Amino acid sequence: MWYRFGLTVVVAVAVAFSVRQYFYGRRCKCRASLKGRVVIITGATSGIGLAVAKELASRGANLILTGRNLCKLSKVEKHLKKEIPEGNIEAQLLDLTSFRSISTFVEQISKSNQPVHALINNAGVFYANPENTADGFDVTFQTNYLGVFLLTLLLLPVLKKDNVARIVNLSSAAHNFVHTYPKLEYHKVFDDCPENRFQAYGYSKFCLVLFSVKLSKLLYNTNVSVHCVDPGNVETNIFHNFPPLADPWRFYLQKPFRVFVIKRPLEAAQSVLHALLAPKPGFYIKGLEQTEEYNPDVQDLVYAEQLWIESRKACAAHLSSTK
């Protein structure tokens, strides 16, 4: 009887371990050095961004952490400087819901006249209240896409100064559910219901990937490459407004199950590191692999051109110096 019990325990542990490994994925083994190279990461105050920041600081990057909340940002900066004393870390305010904040940040970066090796567009929101930003766009749309569009275009001149530079955009499987090109006005005001919040998120990520395809074509044969990363499902603060997890009882009751099938930020960070450090990571990355499993509609040149024109119009006051 003891023999059977022992065997059952061994099999159960082996199965649990295999399930966990399957969902967690592999570690990025790239050893490329980032010593002295400037890397900017948005939304570095929690989740995947914070995990990536720690990894990059310990690899010697000149890290520029950005966040929308000054208090959180300086706590993270202090914590990282203590944990990685040899790291070269600087924190700067950058709120993607404000075009002015984006422009001010880029002005400061440009003043230093240093080449930027990488821009990691990680910041994002999910199921956010559908409010309008001061610039007149839905919060989810501006945080996850339009702010990223402006930030990226404004930073292109300093990215072009490095020998090899990369732009890494955090995508999501939710972009796959979008099949029509919704009008930009949809995002100024929409009725609040769970379906619409999910749609707003999916649409913002669809626009991000559509923009990435277009930008990657425009930058073909230059020193700057563009990559999208789908991190999978990751246990982070982003789910705080998500109805199935917003209720504390349900959150804790589901926790034991999530431990096995939902990644922790450090596991998700591996895909971002791969996009940044692998010699040829490819355009769309899941786990540590290049994949074609993204929404085919992001290849639509008409959509891409329409979005490009509308986005430039929306950010026109801040884009006067770029083509």
Ligand SMILES: NC(=O)c1ccc[n+]([C@@H]2O[C@H](COP(=O)([O-])OP(=O)(O)OC[C@H]3O[C@@H](n4cnc5c(N)ncnc54)[C@H](OP(=O)(O)O)[C@@H]3O)[C@@H](O)[C@H]2O)c1
């Ligand atoms: N977690 C997942 O399962 C999952 C799946 C697919 C894709 N993603 C993507 O992965 C990225 C990182 O998300 P996460 O899961 O790590 O979530 P998270 O822990 O909530 O981190 C999001 C980060 O973005 C920042 N942020 C939010 N609004 C901002 C704004 N207006 N300006 C500047 N920064 C802002 C947050 O700042 P505060 O700390 O001040 O809130 C935080 O630092 C997002 O783009 C997300 O869409 C996540």
